[in-house]
Amino acid sequence: MWYDEDSDEQENTGPKNGQITEKNPNDEKKEKCKCKKGCSKRSCCCFKFGSGCNSSCGCGSSCRNMFNHLEYFFGDDNNKCAANPCFARWLVEHAKNTDGFKLIDRDELRQLIMKCPSFPDMSYDEDLEAWTKKWQTISENEKLAHTQKLFRMLLSDDTTMHYYSFCHNDLFQEDCYWHCIVCQECLKWREWHCGVCNKCMYFSFFFFNKKKLMIFDRIYQLCGFLLGTYGVSLPCEGCGGRSQMSGSF
Ligand SMILES: [Zn+2]
Ligand SMILES: [Zn+2]
Ligand SMILES: [Zn+2]
Ligand SMILES: [Zn+2]
Ligand SMILES: [Zn+2]
Ligand SMILES: [Zn+2]
Incomplete structure (x- = not known):
């Protein structure tokens, strides 16, 4: 191989420079808890x-x-x-406790999702397309069950093509975005959680304004594509560590 990891590119800064420090907190999900009582907090x-x-x-x-x-x-x-991480966070903010679920209007939640920018462009997602077709002809007494079906597709942890992001009020492809349960933010797959710094490494200069994120992202994708670097994740700003997927720097 022409590429040698120990060559002259080692003079960088961080103490973990070049080591893999990625530790995805979303992978630490367990089958059960050991609480003696309660279970009403993130502990x-x-x-x-x-x-x-x-x-x-x-x-x-x-x-x-x-x-x-x-x-x-x-x-x-x-x-x-289960609720997917983005929905779980939203529920904690909006429901506070068990009884609080009942105060959330399911129809309003459905409308919120259906009004998001990408919803009309979902014809390539067969499940969503079929759901929408049925919704248009559905009778009043079937609406709740069909709404719950939509929630299972977009708000639960079972994997379908898309999920609804409360962070960005839009539908995201599950293999392109993820919601970090420590940083509580929907991130692109290139953005990764550093186990040493315990925070996500994201492109902070693109992130200063969430509304501009999509525009910057398009530009980034285009530049990345032209430069042949699209798909490479950046090293951690804090410690210089890198993700499993990052290439050479
Ligand atoms: Zn439990
Ligand atoms: Zn419990
Ligand atoms: Zn518990
Ligand atoms: Zn999110
Ligand atoms: Zn994170
Ligand atoms: Zn780090």
Whole structure:
């Protein structure tokens, strides 16, 4: 190979320079928690990941995990699913506790999603396209179940093509964006969480204004494409570490 990692590019700054320091906190999801009671805070690893508790958790009848009641959004005819990280964060802000779910108007939430900029351009997502077609001819008494189906597609942790981002009020492709549960921000796949600095490495100069993000991103993609560097993630500003996917610098 012509490329040699130990060659002259080693004079950079950070102490972790070149080492892989990526540690995705979203991968640390567990099957159960060990809480003795409560489960109403992020110290509970079920709550933290937007999941309800189950019989193998330590909490029992004292459990106050609001995500035990996600059937309000997802319906109970289906397999239990968790809230995706972006929805989980939104629920914590808007519901506060278990009873708070009932104060959230599901129809308003559906409208919020359907009014987001990308929703009309979703014809290439077969599931969403089929959902929208059915919505147009649906009878009044089927609307709730169909709304819950939309929420399962866009707000739960089961993987479909898109998810709804509350951070950016738009639909994002699941393999292009992710919501970091520590930094609580929807990020592009190139942006990664540094385990040493415990924060995400994102392009901060693009991020100073979320509304401009999309425009800058287009420019970035174009420049990156022209330079042949599109798809490369940058090293951590804090420690100089790099992600699994980053190439050579
Ligand atoms: Zn717990
Ligand atoms: Zn639990
Ligand atoms: Zn619990
Ligand atoms: Zn988000
Ligand atoms: Zn992060
Ligand atoms: Zn770092």
